[in-house]
Amino acid sequence: MPKRIAIVEDDPSIRANYADVLKRHGYEVSAYANRREAMAAFATRLPDLAILDIGLADEIDGGFALCRELRAMSATLPIIFLTARDSDFDTVSGLRLGADDYLTKDMSLPHLLARISALFRRADLAREAPQTEDLLDRGNLALDMKRFAVTWGGQPVDLTLTEFWIVHSLARHPGHVKSRDQLMSDAHIVVDDSTITSHVKRIRRKFAATDPAFDSIDTLYGMGYRWKSA
Amino acid sequence: MVALVLLAIPLAGWSYLKEVERVLRAGQEHSVIATSRAVATALHDRPKLLDLRARTEEAADEGAMPLPGGVRPVAPDSRAASEEILLIVQGLGRSSGRIWVVDRKLNLLAIAGGLKRIEPAPQPESAWDRFVTAPLRPFLERVLARPTEDFDDALPEAAIAGGRDVASALDGVPASRWRHTPDGRAAIVSAAHPIWHGEQVIGAVVVEETANAIQSLSSDALERLVTVTLVAFLIGGLTLLLFASRMSGRLRRLRDEAEAAIDSQGRIRRLITGTRAHDEIGDLSRSFSTALERIAQYNAHLESLASRLSHELRTPIAVVRSSLDNLRMQLPPDEARVYLDRANDGLARLTTLLTRMSEATRLEQTVREAERERFDAHAVAAGCVAGYATVYPAERFEFVAPDVPVEIDGSPDLFAQMLDKLAANAADFSVPGAPIRVALGRRGSEAVLTMTNSGPPLAPEIAGRLFETMVSARKDAGAEPHLGLGLYIVRLIAEFHRGTAHAANLPDGTGVVVTVVFPLAGA
Numbered sequence: 154m155p156k157r158i159a160i161v162e163d164d165p166s167i168r169a170n171y172a173d174v175l176k177r178h179g180y181e182v183s184a185y186a187n188r189r190e191a192m193a194a195f196a197t198r199l200p201d202l203a204i205l206d207i208g209l210a211d212e213i214d215g216g217f218a219l220c221r222e223l224r225a226m227s228a229t230l231p232i233i234f235l236t237a238r239d240s241d242f243d244t245v246s247g248l249r250l251g252a253d254d255y256l257t258k259d260m261s262l263p264h265l266l267a268r269i270s271a272l273f274r275r276a277d278l279a280r281e282a283p284q285t286e287d288l289l290d291r292g293n294l295a296l297d298m299k300r301f302a303v304t305w306g307g308q309p310v311d312l313t314l315t316e317f318w319i320v321h322s323l324a325r326h327p328g329h330v331k332s333r334d335q336l337m338s339d340a341h342i343v344v345d346d347s348t349i350t351s352h353v354k355r356i357r358r359k360f361a362a363t364d365p366a367f368d369s370i371d372t373l374y375g376m377g378y379r380w381k382s383a
Numbered sequence: 384m385v386a387l388v389l390l391a392i393p394l395a396g397w398s399y400l401k402e403v404e405r406v407l408r409a410g411q412e413h414s415v416i417a418t419s420r421a422v423a424t425a426l427h428d429r430p431k432l433l434d435l436r437a438r439t440e441e442a443a444d445e446g447a448m449p450l451p452g453g454v455r456p457v458a459p460d461s462r463a464a465s466e467e468i469l470l471i472v473q474g475l476g477r478s479s480g481r482i483w484v485v486d487r488k489l490n491l492l493a494i495a496g497g498l499k500r501i502e503p504a505p506q507p508e509s510a511w512d513r514f515v516t517a518p519l520r521p522f523l524e525r526v527l528a529r530p531t532e533d534f535d536d537a538l539p540e541a542a543i544a545g546g547r548d549v550a551s552a553l554d555g556v557p558a559s560r561w562r563h564t565p566d567g568r569a570a571i572v573s574a575a576h577p578i579w580h581g582e583q584v585i586g587a588v589v590v591e592e593t594a595n596a597i598q599s600l601s602s603d604a605l606e607r608l609v610t611v612t613l614v615a616f617l618i619g620g621l622t623l624l625l626f627a628s629r630m631s632g633r634l635r636r637l638r639d640e641a642e643a644a645i646d647s648q649g650r651i652r653r654l655i656t657g658t659r660a661h662d663e664i665g666d667l668s669r670s671f672s673t674a675l676e677r678i679a680q681y682n683a684h685l686e687s688l689a690s691r692l693s694h695e696l697r698t699p700i701a702v703v704r705s706s707l708d709n710l711r712m713q714l715p716p717d718e719a720r721v722y723l724d725r726a727n728d729g730l731a732r733l734t735t736l737l738t739r740m741s742e743a744t745r746l747e748q749t750v751r752e753a754e755r756e757r758f759d760a761h762a763v764a765a766g767c768v769a770g771y772a773t774v775y776p777a778e779r780f781e782f783v784a785p786d787v788p789v790e791i792d793g794s795p796d797l798f799a800q801m802l803d804k805l806a807a808n809a810a811d812f813s814v815p816g817a818p819i820r821v822a823l824g825r826r827g828s829e830a831v832l833t834m835t836n837s838g839p840p841l842a843p844e845i846a847g848r849l850f851e852t853m854v855s856a857r858k859d860a861g862a863e864p865h866l867g868l869g870l871y872i873v874r875l876i877a878e879f880h881r882g883t884a885h886a887a888n889l890p891d892g893t894g895v896v897v898t899v900v901f902p903l904a905g906a
Contacts, residue, residue: 167701170708239697258704259697345742345745351749354796374770375770
């Protein structure tokens with residue numbers, strides 16, 4: 154049975170393009186132009202994954218409201234923000250509302266597809282017991298490559314997909330310096346350097362919330378970042 | 384020059400006073416003439432007195448010569464007649480006038496009264512006199528001639544014999560004249576009136592008075608006029624001076640504020656506090672404020688332009704990109720692929736531009752929210768410069784810095800980002816092969832970072848504006864798109880560290896040095 158994806162996007166061309174490419178990849182797609190239409194449809198049946206724009210025609214923060222309502226209906230439904238707004242403030246707001254990822258619209262479709270399939274995998278495997286062969290173990294850090302789940306000292310750390318890929322890129326070869334460009338390509342994103350800096354900052358903060366003594370990510374100014382070998 | 388016009392006012396006062404004095408003198412002249420007529424009238428009907436005198440005179444003439452330079456003595460045998468005339472004359476006598484009677488032969492028959500007035504008792508000094516007139520008195524006395532009672536009141540022979548008035552009176556026509564005392568210290572008005580006997584003139588009465596009474600009145604008035612004028616001018620001058628210095632003070636303050644309002648980088652530092660004064664300077668200051676506010680708004684508009692542009696462009700670019708991606712997934716024929724690739728190249732460049740634009744905008748937000756920590760700029764700079772070897776393999780970076788920590792308050796991430804922008808800028812302009820020198824040192828309580836590259840010097844008209852948004856000194860459009868945002872980012876980060884950035888040509892014109900100065904931590 155194909156996965157159902159809901160797209161809420163006010164621009165008809167983008168909406169149609171995304172719908173086309175997703176359909177071609179075997180997903181069942183329903184597209185909505187505004188929050189009312191989308192909510193009416195979600196009330197009868199929830200999709201398996203939602204892609205939301207933030208500004209929806211006359212509602213500048215319509216996507217945020219939609220995310221909040223969706224999250225109230227389902228705690229596990231994967232939600233992706235796909236928007237033209239790239240400020241840190243919007244990113245933080247979106248992720249705080251429970252979105253699984255926050256992407257800007259210059260994301261290429263292959264990258265988007267990779268994320269969607271990764272998110273589906275994570276949702277599907279969430280309830281299954283982890284397989285040891287899919288684990289990457291680095292001292293306190295454990296990365297579950299199939300579920301895109303991270304634990305630190307046994308405690309789960311809630312990372313977005315992008316953050317997971319950055320941590321994975323760093324921790325795969327502890328002691329090796331990863332430049333920002335390398336991190337970008339490993340995380341399947343095209344952004345500027347300061348966005349990577351913000352991502353790393355957020356990752357550190359999330360680990361520090363679990364363990365205040367966390368300092369495994371080194372900044373090498375002018376070069377990049379490095380996972381400290383334990 | 385304009386103030387000279389004001390002199391017309393005291394001048395008008397002075398000429399008015401002179402006019403009044405003239406009128407008074409005419410009045411005095413008339414009164415003297417009237418007195419002489421009255422005396423003459425009293426003597427008209429007494430030809431005997433004068434006849435007797437005349438006869439006695441004739442007798443005396445035969446014997447004795449008149450005393451030199453003096454009044455002819457009255458002969459003893461004519462004393463009785465003489466005393467009678469004197470009585471009449473004295474009866475008509477005036478306090479400050481002199482009356483004398485002569486016969487046809489100019490013999491002085493009687494004289495009464497004196498020319499000197501009794502000095503009026505000094506008035507009790509008023510406050511005005513004490514505080515205003517008294518200090519000015521030495522000056523006033525020098526400028527104004529006050530009449531004096533200290534003059535030669537002798538009656539010279541010439542006054543009797545040579546007087547036109549006397550001569551005219553003896554011819555039967557009353558006359559008056561003005562003359563000066565022999566020493567020239569006082570003016571005397573004299574009037575002569577014939578004494579008739581029937582149709583024959585038998586003598587003349589002459590009444591003299593000094594003009595001192597009028598003159599002292601007029602000089603009093605003149606003195607008051609001068610004092611009042613001086614005081615008025617003094618007060619007026621002081622008021623003007625006060626007003627003018629207050630005006631120029633306010634104008635100077637306005638100028639200073641206007642100069643300080645826009646700094647060398649063209650940013651509006653601080654709006655002039657629009658004064659509430661209801662005059663032209665207040666208006667000027669308010670219109671300055673309005674103009675500055677508009678410039679500030681315009682600047683803000685320009686600075687937000689990049690952000691809004693990048694935001695607005697992102698949606699159409701997403702349409703193009705998703706369309707191209709869709710096309711590519713349809714497995715198009717090879718010849719179509721060429722155009723797809725070209726479209727993708729163009730899109731990639733557009734995206735780079737967009738990323739740069741949003742980088743500046745995002746940085747503005749980051750700078751507003753960034754947390755400050757104390758860090759060693761030396762370590763950050765050393766790491767960055769080492770990293771540039773891989774980022775710019777064609778350039779040679781040199782790091783020149785004493786091996787001491789340079790602690791500053793701020794964000795090491797932002798500091799590194801600033802260095803990246805400086806390095807990118809230097810690498811773009813550098814002559815291939817020539818080293819790019821990065822220096823970091825301490826100077827007093829400041830840290831000084833310089834990035835020096837060889838290359839074309841800056842045009843003077845752009846040097847001051849390099850750190851503004853969307854200003855670029857690049858002449859040729861290279862493969863990489865440029866928006867002139869790199870040095871703007873440098874400025875934003877320098878300001879976040881409470882520092883300043885500026886660019887200058889090397890003294891020999893072979894390159895450019897960008898200097899950023901920050902305060903050291905704890906300084």
